[in-house]
Amino acid sequence: MNSKWKFDLTIAPIFNDHISRSVPYYIDMHDIISDYIKLHPKEKIIITDIGGATGYCIREINAKIGFYHPTYYYIDSSEDMLIQAKRECCGIDNIHYIFGDLIDIELPHSDIVLAVFTLQFIPIPLRKHCLEKIYSALPPGGLFFLSEKVCSPYKDIESNFIKLHYDIKTKNGFTDEEIIRKKESLIDVMWTLPPDKYISELSSIGFSKIEILFKCLNFLCFLCVK
Ligand SMILES: C[S@@+](CC[C@H](N)C(=O)[O-])C[C@H]1O[C@@H](n2cnc3c(N)ncnc32)[C@H](O)[C@@H]1O
Numbered sequence: 001m002n003s004k005w006k007f008d009l010t011i012a013p014i015f016n017d018h019i020s021r022s023v024p025y026y027i028d029m030h031d032i033i034s035d036y037i038k039l040h041p042k043e044k045i046i047i048t049d050i051g052g053a054t055g056y057c058i059r060e061i062n063a064k065i066g067f068y069h070p071t072y073y074y075i076d077s078s079e080d081m082l083i084q085a086k087r088e089c090c091g092i093d094n095i096h097y098i099f100g101d102l103i104d105i106e107l108p109h110s111d112i113v114l115a116v117f118t119l120q121f122i123p124i125p126l127r128k129h130c131l132e133k134i135y136s137a138l139p140p141g142g143l144f145f146l147s148e149k150v151c152s153p154y155k156d157i158e159s160n161f162i163k164l165h166y167d168i169k170t171k172n173g174f175t176d177e178e179i180i181r182k183k184e185s186l187i188d189v190m191w192t193l194p195p196d197k198y199i200s201e202l203s204s205i206g207f208s209k210i211e212i213l214f215k216c217l218n219f220l221c222f223l224c225v226k
Pocket residue numbers: 007019050051052053054056057075076077078081100101102103115116117118121122
């Protein structure tokens with residue numbers, strides 16, 4: 001029996017390399033997010049990154065708007081990831097590190113919230129409550145960047161997307177065994193939904209604009225405006 005996927009000490013030090021070889025255009029997606037944030041008013045800005053992992057998102061944003069000295073809140077439910085983030089973000093002194101679970105944590109008031117490939121690890125019935133908390137943490141006009149692995153509602157397209165993703169992982173150096181082991185380890189740990197389910201949930205919560213900022217195969221980023 002394969003062990004379940006965990007964000008622990010075995011993955012934290014190699015996470016950046018692992019995710020950038022696993023998620024198509026991972027680096028470009030972060031580039032687009034941080035470029036978009038650059039267009040937003042930046043004075044006294046508060047940015048919360050939920051499931052911040054190694055802090056890559058915060059580092060990318062800070063590389064573009066660090067001059068304005070934003071306040072960052074980094075939240076993650078993995079202590080090993082948090083320790084790794086502190087190491088990798090040691091040059092940025094305006095980050096508040098919070099070890100906590102999105103499900104029960106109180107979120108700080110923020111101009112921008114990011115959940116980049118984090119919500120997918122929360123069981124589907126608990127997600128609405130998490131999205132409502134994120135909505136409440138934002139002011140009117142505040143931005144929420146939600147990146148997720150989704151699935152296609154069309155069986156034939158879904159199976160082609162899976163094949164193409166498999167090929168990308170192979171090209172990026174993963175063996176067949178590694179790909180299959182990871183897929184099995186994510187069963188009952190990560191859950192995907194089709195994009196339209198997100199759109200209807202986000203709009204029912206109250207987000208006034210929901211746009212797809214990035215999408216490649218089953219990996220996408222929603223830009224949501226309160
Ligand atoms: C795929 S990684 C996120 C990648 C990262 N956001 C980025 O931009 O590279 C998922 C992260 O979410 C964290 N996580 C998973 N479930 C969580 C939860 N319920 N609350 C807070 N963090 C969570 C994991 O510990 C992990 O660090």
